Amino acid sequence: MTLVAALLLAAGVLLLASPWLWPRRPRAAAPRRALFEPLAELLARAGVSGVxxxxxxxSILMAGLAGAALTLVFVPVAALAPIAGVVAASVPVLVLRARAAARRRALRAVWxxxxxxxxSGxxxxxxxxxxxxxxxxAAPEPVRPAFLAFRRDYLRTAQFGACLDTLKATLADPVADRIVETVRMAREVGGTELPTVLRSLSQYLRADAAVRSEVDARQSWVRTAARLGVVAPWIVLLMLGTRPEAAAAYNTPGGAVLVAGGLAATLVAYRLMIALGRLPEEGRWFR
Incomplete structure (x- = not known):
């Protein structure tokens, strides 16, 4: 009986000391969040943060599998199936990037x-x-829902800083980050220079939007030529692959090497052309 009481006492002491002996470690969910963070950022920039x-x-996996399967059914060239799968898998990402770029251009005009x-307020x-x-x-229509959500959150919680963080995450725009941080700094530090800062920011944003619009219009032909140069050879290859003799030739090791070499040349040329026609985008430094 004495031994049982001693064991129970030792177990109790050990349980009491366990938070200091074995402190709780964070779960291993950080790598997963780090993996999904770029995708979440892309969804936010595209305006579909609810997804x-x-x-x-x-969607990426399903599109890749469907593209590879359909290509193998209609164009019986084994080397083209994985390429078509990768291209089809990239379609959702490309659509989101195009949507994000269009949204940023639209927001640039309203900031x-x-x-x-x-x-004025x-x-x-x-x-x-x-x-x-x-x-x-009072805000323009594209950004009005975000500010409406801010008003509801502030009326419910009265926590200005937390509501600004939510607003910044909803807008997911570098210009919005600067506006929000300017307001936050004025709220925390105070001072009488806020109207001057806002006036200067408005003038700068108008000048920047005008310059970017003109340069983007002049560089659009470079991007159009790059896309046409990428798509045209592969359309020809797909049409040739429907012929039995051409499919047999491309299913040989030499044909596979030719397709792989063409893919590498296409990717290098496309990246170079896009780099020449790309305007530097402002990063989000205040996330």
């Missing part, structure tokens, strides 16, 4: 108006939370 990254991964409305004597919440009614 889970896992759904995008499943000066957003800053002007915010400046500050000049009218509104507090910073009230001025930002007023953008739910």
């Amino acid at each position: 889970a990254p896992g759904v995008l991964v499943a 000066p108006d957003v800053v002007d409305h915010l400046l 500050v000049r009218a004597g509104l507090s910073l939370p009230q001025a930002v919440a007023a953008l739910a009614d």
Whole structure:
């Protein structure tokens, strides 16, 4: 009986000391979050942040398998099936990138108006939370839902900093990050220079949007030529692959090497052309 009591006492002491002897370690979910973080960022920039990254991964896998299977059925060239699978798998990502680029171009045109409305609210004597919440009614239509969500969150929680973080994540735009951080700094530090800063920011955004629009129009032919140069040879190859004699030739080791070499040359040429026609995009430094 004495031995049982001693064992129970030792077990109790060990349980009491266990938080210090074996501290709880974070779960191994960080690598998974790091893996899905670029996809979540892409979904946010495309304006579909409600879609889970896992759904995008499943769509990529299904598109790749379907593209490879259909190509192998209609064009019986074994070397083309994995290439078609990779191309089909990249379609959801390319669609999201195109949507994100179009959304950024559309937002670039409205940010000066957003800053002007915010400046008007500050000049009218509104507090910073009230001025930002007023953008739910005064801001241009593309960004109005985000500010409406901010107003609902602020009325419910009254936590200005947390609501600004949510607003920044919803907009997912570098210009929005600068506006939000400017408002946050003015709220925390204070001062009378906020109207001057907002006025200068509005002027800069208008000048930047005008320059980018002109340069983008002049560089669009480079991107169009790059896409045409990539697609045209492979359309010809797919048409040739439907012929039995051509399919037999491409199914040989030499034909597979030729297809792989053509793929490498296409990728290098496409990347070079896109690099020549790409404008540097502003990064999100305040995420």
